[in-house]
Amino acid sequence: MTNIIEVRGVRNQFGRQVVHDGLDLDVRRGEILSVVGGSGTGKSVLLRTIVGLNRPAAGSVSVFGEDLLGLPVLRRAAVERRFGVLFQKGALFSSLTVAENVALPLIEHAGLNAADAGRLAALKIALAGLPANAGEKYPADLSGGMIKRAALARALALDPDILFLDEPTAGLDPIGAAAFDALILTLRDALGLTVFMVTHDLDTIYTITDRVAVLAQKRVLVNERLDVVADFDDEWIREYFHGPRGRAAAQAVSPAHGVPHKPSHGGQT
Amino acid sequence: MTEPAFIHIEGPQVRLRGDWTIANYAALAADIARLRPRVADDADVDLGAVGALDTAGVSLLHDLLGKDRLAALADGGSPLPPERRALLQAVVGVIDAAAPVPRAAGYAFGDIMERAGIGMLAFWRHVIDIAGFIGITLETSFHVMLRPRRWRITSLAANLERTGLDAVPIVALLTFLVGAVVAFLGATVLAGFGASIFTVDLVAFSFLREFGPMLTAIIVAGRTASAFTAQIGSMRANEEIDAIRVGGLSPVELLVVPRVAALLLALPMLSFIAMISGIVGGMLVCAMTLEISPTMFLSVLESHVGLRHFIVGIAKAPIFAFLIAVIGCLEGFRVEGSAQSVGEHTTSAVVQSIFIVIVVDAVAALFCMEMGW
Numbered sequence: 001m002t003n004i005i006e007v008r009g010v011r012n013q014f015g016r017q018v019v020h021d022g023l024d025l026d027v028r029r030g031e032i033l034s035v036v037g038g039s040g041t042g043k044s045v046l047l048r049t050i051v052g053l054n055r056p057a058a059g060s061v062s063v064f065g066e067d068l069l070g071l072p073v074l075r076r077a078a079v080e081r082r083f084g085v086l087f088q089k090g091a092l093f094s095s096l097t098v099a100e101n102v103a104l105p106l107i108e109h110a111g112l113n114a115a116d117a118g119r120l121a122a123l124k125i126a127l128a129g130l131p132a133n134a135g136e137k138y139p140a141d142l143s144g145g146m147i148k149r150a151a152l153a154r155a156l157a158l159d160p161d162i163l164f165l166d167e168p169t170a171g172l173d174p175i176g177a178a179a180f181d182a183l184i185l186t187l188r189d190a191l192g193l194t195v196f197m198v199t200h201d202l203d204t205i206y207t208i209t210d211r212v213a214v215l216a217q218k219r220v221l222v223n224e225r226l227d228v229v230a231d232f233d234d235e236w237i238r239e240y241f242h243g244p245r246g247r248a249a250a251q252a253v254s255p256a257h258g259v260p261h262k263p264s265h266g267g268q269t
Numbered sequence: 270m271t272e273p274a275f276i277h278i279e280g281p282q283v284r285l286r287g288d289w290t291i292a293n294y295a296a297l298a299a300d301i302a303r304l305r306p307r308v309a310d311d312a313d314v315d316l317g318a319v320g321a322l323d324t325a326g327v328s329l330l331h332d333l334l335g336k337d338r339l340a341a342l343a344d345g346g347s348p349l350p351p352e353r354r355a356l357l358q359a360v361v362g363v364i365d366a367a368a369p370v371p372r373a374a375g376y377a378f379g380d381i382m383e384r385a386g387i388g389m390l391a392f393w394r395h396v397i398d399i400a401g402f403i404g405i406t407l408e409t410s411f412h413v414m415l416r417p418r419r420w421r422i423t424s425l426a427a428n429l430e431r432t433g434l435d436a437v438p439i440v441a442l443l444t445f446l447v448g449a450v451v452a453f454l455g456a457t458v459l460a461g462f463g464a465s466i467f468t469v470d471l472v473a474f475s476f477l478r479e480f481g482p483m484l485t486a487i488i489v490a491g492r493t494a495s496a497f498t499a500q501i502g503s504m505r506a507n508e509e510i511d512a513i514r515v516g517g518l519s520p521v522e523l524l525v526v527p528r529v530a531a532l533l534l535a536l537p538m539l540s541f542i543a544m545i546s547g548i549v550g551g552m553l554v555c556a557m558t559l560e561i562s563p564t565m566f567l568s569v570l571e572s573h574v575g576l577r578h579f580i581v582g583i584a585k586a587p588i589f590a591f592l593i594a595v596i597g598c599l600e601g602f603r604v605e606g607s608a609q610s611v612g613e614h615t616t617s618a619v620v621q622s623i624f625i626v627i628v629v630d631a632v633a634a635l636f637c638m639e640m641g642w
Contacts, residue, residue, distance in 0.1 A: 094607040110291045110325075116298060119367075120291075123328050126363035140607045159291060159323035190359035191324065192352055 004029045004162060004194050005050060010059030012045055019045050021218040023059070027162075032188055032195040033223075034205045037215030038236065043198040044088070046215065047164055050196070051083055052076065063162070081109055084155030088166040090147040092139040098125065098150045099135035105157045121157070128153035129183055145176040149183075156187070163187075165197040169204050177201060181208045202241075202249035214240075272320055276300055276333070281309045283334075286318040289326030297326075301333045314338060316349060327360040336364060402599045406529060409521045424527035432493045432528075433535030437542060439492070440485055444476070444543040447484060448550025451475055455551075456559050465559050469569040472551030477578040478637075481544035482536075483630045486589035489536060490622035494597035497528055498618040501601025502611040510602070520602075529594040536590035537583055544582065581642055585633055592629065593622045 005027035012020040019042035027033050035043050048054040050061055052068060061068045063079060071079065092101050102121035106112045112120070125135050128149040139147060148168060155163060168184065169177035185208045188195055199205060205212060205226065213223040214237055222232045230241040230250075240246055274287030274297055289297065314334060319326075331339050342349060343357035413419050455468035501524055504510055513520045548570075555561040561569075600618035604610045 095609045106291070110294065112291075112294055116294060120294075120325055120328060122367040123324060123360065123364070126366035127324065127359065132366050132368070138607075140605065140610070156324075159325065186359060189352070190355045192356075 002029050003027065004064065005196065006060075006062045007046075007050065008060045008062075010046075010049060010056045010061065012042060012049060012054065012056050018218060020049075020056070023215075023219045025213055025220050025223060027194060027196055028211075029194055030188075030192060031210040032184070032197065032208055033211050033213060034209040035196070035198045035213045035215060036200070036205065036240065041215040042218075043215055044166055047166055047196065047198050051085055051164055052080055081158060082161045083164060084158070084160035084162070085164045086148070086151050086155045086166065086168055088170065090139065090151035092147060092151055092154065094139050097136055097138055098130070098142070098153070101139070101150065102135075102153045102157050105154070109158060121153075124153040124156050125150070127156065127187065129179070144171050145173070145180070148172065148180060152183075156191070159191065160193070162194045162196060165195065165199070167199055167201075168197060169199065169201045174203075177203065178207075184208060202245055203252065206249045206253045274319075274326075276304055278304060278307050281312050282315070283308055283312045284315045284318065285330075286320075288321040289319055289329060290321050290323045291325040294325050294329065297329050298332070301329060305333060308333060312338070314342065316342065316353075322353060322356065324356070324360055327357060328364075330357075331360070331364055336361065339364075398603075399596070399599060402602075403595055405521055406525055406595055406598075409519060410526050410529065413522060413526055419522070421523070421527050424523075425531050428528050428531030429535055431496070432489065432532050433538060436489060436492060436535070436539055440488055440539050440543050441546040443488060444481065444484055444547040445550040447480060448472060448476060448547030449554045451480070451547070452551035452554035453558070456554065460559075466561065466569060468551070468555055468559060469561065469566050470573050472548055472555075473570050473574045474578060476544050476547035476551070477574065477582045479582070479630065479634065480547055482540040482582050482585045482589060483626065484547075485536060485540045485543045485586070486593065486626040486630075487623055489532070489539065489590075490593050490626055491619055493532060494593050494600075494618045494622040495615045497594065497597030498600040498604075498615045499611060501598055502604035502614055505602060505604045506606055506608070506611060525595075525598045528598060529591060532590040532594040533587050536593075537586040540583055540586040544579070577642060581637055585630065588629060588633075589626050592625050596622045596625065 003026045005025070007023060007025040010020050010023045011018070012023075023046070025046070035046060037043050045054060049056050050063070050068075055069070060070075064082070066075075066079060068076060068079065092098070093104070096104065099118060099121045102124050103114070103117040106117040106120055107114065110117075122132065122135060126132065130146060130149050130153065134142070134146060134150065139150065142150060152168075163184075165184070169180055172180060181204050184195060184197075187193060197204070197209070209226065211224060212226050212229045214221045214229060214232070214234075216234065216236055221234060221237070222229050224232075229237065230246075241250070271288045271290055271292040274289050274293045275285070276297075277284040277286070287293070312334075327339075334342075339357060340361050343354050343361055349357070452468055452472050455471040456465060459465050459467050459471070501510070504524075510520050510524075513523060552563050552566045555566055556563055597618045600614040600621070604614050
């Protein structure tokens with residue numbers, strides 16, 4: 001498998017606080033990678049560094065084989081257009097309806113007219129598992145789970161190659177979280193996405209991820225398949241994967257990847 | 270780079286080539302609108318030469334071929350590779366849900382009437398809200414006043430500093446300039462009658478009775494009513510108000526009473542500064558253009574202008590202060606959740622408080638004139 005993202009020797013620091021130092025990470029094409037780590041280990045900072053919201057003090061980030069930090073602005077914008085980002089709180093534009101939120105990148109970047117963009121937006125909203133009437137609503141009228149789905153629809157608007165998810169299941173109820181996991185898996189298989197996910201949710205890690213990267217000691221401690229990571233000799237990792245919650249999540253899905261692919265409460269017909 | 274996409278139709282054969290992606294969407298949509306009638310019912314569809322395919326492309330395939338044929342292509346028996354079948358299946362599964370929801374057609378006259386009606390009702394409800402909120406504020410203030418232990422001195426002092434002390438420079442500067450302008454006007458008009466000395470009366474009367482309190486109230490409405498709305502509004506958006514309620518505390522007592530009390534103290538003081546500053550501005554212009562020395566200015570002021578003009582002016586300041594503070598706080602409580610709502614209500618608070626200040630000032634001027642004050 002080829003690497004779609006290669007992070008090499010990245011150093012991030014804020015003032016005197018060093019978050020990453022000599023961090024290396026590979027993400028392979030078509031995989032779902034979960035990044036885990038304790039609070040304050042810079043999981044979100046790593047995501048922001050890769051998508052270009054945070055410029056590292058040192059090191060390189062290359063995506064699709066191009067060094068993002070060295071690219072001219074226009075070329076870089078073209079690369080970043082192939083990213084879809086789902087922010088932790090959705091970050092939907094509150095003055096636009098859900099359909100307008102999803103249609104915005106289609107109009108601005110793909111140059112579609114409003115009618116075509118509206119039709120495609122409706123398709124993305126349905127793909128994200130929202131009912132058809134959700135498109136007319138404003139973000140303030142949506143529940144937490146619906147906001148995540150609407151934000152996912154916007155992230156998918158331009159058919160990105162890489163989907164970045166920042167704590168996609170945080171704040172969802174277990175049923176909603178399981179449905180969201182299934183949705184991510186379905187979309188990955190159907191759209192051929194590569195998924196880079198920051199998460200704390202052990203169930204998500206056990207059910208849908210291909211590989212896990214553990215952030216600790218300012219770098220990626222281990223970046224491997226789940227069974228390898230779970231047996232890695234480190235105190236934090238042992239506590240994380242073999243604590244009561246980790247054991248419960250592992251038991252729930254053994255053998256691994258056994259989740260039923262049920263379509264999450266689809267649309268209305 | 271994306272290849273252009275093509276549709277070839279020869280009899281029952283439909284052959285598709287190129288990249289069916291969002292980059293080719295507009296061109297393909299036009300072709301499809303033209304070619305769709307030529308696709309036979311029993312058409313033999315060949316997707317073998319299609320390069321890249323994304324959800325936008327599948328949506329176009331749906332437009333060209335219809336749902337049934339797309340479903341057949343996605344089925345196990347089709348010669349397509351599995352990942353492409355998965356993409357087709359994913360889109361076919363939701364395409365009905367993505368159908369546009371029919372929207373009720375508008376009816377211009379009815380819509381106008383409806384909007385007017387909604388506007389009237391909203392205005393009426395708003396008037397009731399303001400009256401109710403004034404009542405709650407007065408009631409809570411009364412309760413708090415009787416119990417000195419519940420006076421929130423820290424909050425009062427902080428609000429006093431923000432609304433009073435911090436506003437002194439802008440109030441003093443603006444009223445100084447307006448005072449100078451009024452004196453210029455007086456000098457120009459009154460010189461024609463040989464009555465330049467009455468410029469002193471013009472400046473003093475206008476600033477003591479009207480401009481001092483009203484200009485200050487308008488400046489404070491712009492800077493403090495908006496601040497109150499934004500503070501309370503963002504607390505509301507952040508569920509802090511709910512947390513106060515759940516904690517058994519009264520948000521009116523905690524947030525509104527100190528703000529109202531602070532403004533009740535600050536606005537009369539600022540109005541006094543405004544009066545002095547405006548008169549000084551007028552005095553400077555008189556000294557420079559009319560050769561009325563400051564000593565003469567002050568002696569004319571002393572002999573012509575009675576104390577009652579000052580009292581009429583300064584008595585309006587607490588009324589303005591109460592209305593501005595109550596409107597600012599009430600709009601803050603009306604914020605609903607989003608950042609946009611905070612902005613809307615902040616604007617609304619400023620507009621309403623300036624409006625009410627000018628209306629109350631006009632009514633008060635009429636009243637004082639009729640009473641001969």
